[in-house]
Amino acid sequence: MAKVYLPADLSRHTGGVEILEIDAPRVRELQQALAARFPALAGEIERFAVAVDGEIYSDAPYHVLTSESEVYFIPRIAGG
Amino acid sequence: MSRLHIETTINGEPVEFLCEAQDSLLAALRDQAGLTGTKEGCTTGDCGACSVLLDGRLVPSCLVLAAEVQGRRVTTIEGIATGDRLHPLQQRFLEHAALQCGICTPGFIVAAKALLDANPHPTEEEARYWLAGNLCRCTGYDKIIRAVMAVAND
Amino acid sequence: MPIRYEAPESVAQAIGLMQADPSARIIAGGTDLLVRFRAGQERPSAFIDVKRIPELVRITVDDGGLHLGAAASAADICEHADVRRWWPGLVEAVHLIGSTQIQGRATVGGNLCNGSPAADATCALIVNQARCVIAGPGGERTIPVEEFCTGPGRTALARGEVLVEVRMPRPAPRTADAYLRLIPRTEMDIAVAGAAVSVTLDEAGTCTAARVAIGAVAPTALDVPDAAGALVGTTIDEAALERAAAAARAAARPIDDKRGPAAYRRTVVGVLTRRAAHIAATRARGL
């Protein structure tokens, strides 16, 4: 089960749930599972970048997760 | 519309060009003489990117009328090296990594040459004040000043 | 109509050109005129380049004092050994006009004709009793420099007139000048406030004559006799310096703009007056 951390701007849609465990093979399935459980997240969660075990990707739906993975959804940023 | 016919000397070569009364020397160098090494950063004399020597005197070419150079001598960045031998300032700028984007570099080298022509051994403070009219936004000036001082101390 | 470029070789020719075309503008260094032109603020019918007129680019120092051609470049002035020797404050002021590049172009005549209240040279000229030599269709006339600028961008020049040179008498013995200005950076800025001071000391070190002028704090550079009066008769001690500073602050009529708030300018012009007077006095004591 990957451990998932939601930032405040997403936990507003989960009734305050910030940390949860989800069994998903890849980031996409994890996003789908989250949206299934919290319908208000659909369409929102894709706007966030994802950090898997400390590595940040702006968009990585097919990134493979393990049972040890820590997944953070974080706002996207632009560099100069 | 009759244009002005100007005969001048640029980097030791006789050059003729046509211009309007209001054209700047900068525009004439870039658009008429094909010498685009002299850069335009502001056209108000505040950045130094368009520095050239006019009869050996450092001037901002954006604030010189092209018509004014009739019969005079203009030196641009393209005239600083001797043949394929770089001027010591050019060499030191390369060695000291004194350029990043490089847009201010021609102006700095022309201005620094004028400095060393007038004062071969400036102090760091003299070099900084002399070059205060040349803006650089990339380097924080440190390596530029070091490059100039290296030539001064050679 | 295309803009014309003319390069007269005599004062008479220049006067003729200016008289014939009131929309023509004289270009000396061009460091103000061309900036305004490129910004669309000025659209002359012709540029009259006066730098090929010998009298206008000449700098001579003789027993009568300094003859400074109106179109001599700041760089030429600052390199002139006699000018440096006799008028260090003027050289300081002229040296502050813009960058090294601008120095190669800018002129004292242009600095005056531009009519900027913040012009660095003007204050130094005032305290050195400079006079402007103006040639025009009716002949030549001479006016004190403090009468030359009549308001921001305005001068005493009439149609067809050309500023030919600025004359300054040799300083009396034990006389020295100084100019200071405040700018946010160390270079490149226009003065937020400026002050020039000239003092004459007797052998005992008492000030017998003084002149104080302040810039960028009124529509024109101001001659401040009250500040000068505060120095005369003193040894230019701390109390005298404070009184001069107070007089300068009192005379200032600054405005708020992007370069500084009025209250700030008033405060600082006092500081600059005190410091410039101190430097001038120190210089005079060393003569």
Add this chain to the structure above:
Amino acid sequence: MTDRAAPVIGTRPVRHDGVDKVTGRASYGADLAMPDMLHGAVLRSPHAHARILSIDTRAAEAMPGVKAVITAADIPECFATVAMGELPMDMHDGSDNVIARTKVLYHGHVVAAVAATTVDAASEAARRIEVVYDKLKPVLGIDEAIAPDAPILHAGLTAGDWAGQAAGRPTNVASRMELKRGDLAQGFAAADTIVEHEFRTTMVHQGYIEPHACLARYGQDGRVSVWTSTQGPFLVRDQCAAILDIDAAKIKVTPSEIGGGFGGKIVVYLEPLAIALSRKANRPVKMVMSRDEVFRASGPTSGTVIRMKMGATRDGTLVAASASLWYEAGAYRGSPAGAGAMCCLASYKIPNFLIEAYDVVVNKPKVAAYRAPGSPMSTFATESLVDELARTLGMDPIELRLKNAVAEGDKAPYGPAYGPIGLQDVLRAAQRHPHWKAPLGKNQGRGVACGFWFNGGMGSSASVTLGADGSAAVVTGNPDIGGTRVAQAMMVAEELGIPVERVRASVADTDTAGYTDLTGGSRVCYATGMAVIRAARDVRDQLRGRAAKIWDVPIDAVGWDAGRAVPPNGRGDREALTVADLAAQLPKTGGPIVGHAALYAPAAGPGFAAHICDLEVDPETGGSRVVRYTAFQDVGRAVHAGYVEGQMQGGVAQGVGWALNEEYIYADDGVMQNAGFLDYRMPVASDLPMIETVMIEVANPLHPYGVRGVGEVPIVPPLAAVANAMRDATGVRFTELPLSPPRVLNGLEKSSA
């Protein structure tokens, strides 16, 4: 010359593009010209906020020499989005920013554009375009923008459900984001000392010396060529395609040399206009901005209002922080407030915090990225408060920072745990440095501050071609702003074991280079560098294959050592083959060798810095100057040390300018008062001392050499380092930038009154 080079990484070779740049031969945006070229000019709004009622272009079109005039009516309304770095950009706004459709939203907003045979004719024609406006009251700052009766910039922008905003009501607050951890009330309750201030910074500009410039040709076959000075040629292509509704495959963008960007040359301004004009005039069109236009109408960074509160226990442990960040986005939503929120506490372990960040539209130019976008302002607040805490608690400010500094395994405020990072090493280096203990003169003060930036990753491609003479050529799609070509050449030299002088590095157009994200986000040396290394290793593996063929052994039996293919053990009859040996035999062994790599690099390897600044203040005038400055930074691994130092020094200079004198000054009517280098006061050579750099190398495990981004971090600490030095010198805490002489004198007078 030997074919075997010494290790290259960490040395300081002369850059390959250097001679062209010191001799004036390098070609920048405005240096390009084509036969038959027209010149473009734009008409800009004289109002900061107005509805466009009508535009009459007939007088302009009738002028001799005028070949095309366009308005927004010539460009389809755009509803696309384009991935801009990591942020998807709303191209409806992007298109409207390029040329206003119904409303002008800032002074200088483009309303129409002209192409003519000369610059003067184009400018004059633009002046003759008649526009009727319905003037509206401009909104020029955060306070005005969020006032209940504020004029609204965008009717379609409605409030979310956050506190203080009636949901669904038109608003100028475009978004709110929140970051939190722990229990704030509990955290502050545990604090022995709490400090709190409101901080303000003004809009500032990147100040690149080269104005925006481009040349576009719309071919009769519908193919478009654009030559432009940009940080991201692929992004120019994609933005132009979206704005003009042209197939991106038909647009080729060739980047010129670029005269500075710092984030400001990512968004397009002129390119779509030049293409549209070229299409209409059927001739190439060149457009160059004036400096005035650059200031008024490109993309500076946000002015901000930041309220922040921090609490610490008596021993200096930070226990709680709260902040509300308000960032000006300019005319369209999209300020870096979110990044500001994520960065401001990134240096410290704080168990309880709440950060809110608001994005606010105002009638000023739309902000663009500027070096570590969003971080300098919020970090100014944090590092000022940390300084206050150190003073209140009587602690050494570096000691207090060290006590709370994050290390590997600590969680970033935005979530994930940090990998190996160098903040503590950086602080220890600062503490040990002679600068920290050096005596100060009269009226001098010393300040220290830390700074953080994420550093970007994203997509990069590279190809490396081996020459028959054993030289190599590397091609990428990243414009070289500060020496990235020499760094890439060094990587190839290192991998192939050939001298760096034998490697040529170039930047190619969008049809030639593999897709590569922008030059920005401190990503080129890291992400594109990784692609270059992989491409070089691809070449190396192919060379091993050729050696295997020559020796008639399996490829796995061929080793590689120091630039040579090494024969299998026990085959002493075979001599190792150098790159040159193998290159000479290319035609016989299978033909040319080209190595390729394309990858997506994750963002990681955050950068940390600590800066020490000594400031001398004139207490009578409020004037000040930096008299000594030392920058310490974890640079991962410096590829070309000279250019890494240069990034650090340049960032310091920009940050010092931001702290001391740079600011957008607006009149009440929304017209910028200082749109030029005379009155927008960037530091000049005589304003600064030498800037000492101390590079600390904590390897980034995601990069083969340990490289991490270095370009953005150094602009983060200076704002607070300078303000803290001012506090030390004067006893006054300044919370508003810039620390211009009038503001400082005013502060000194108030404190002594």
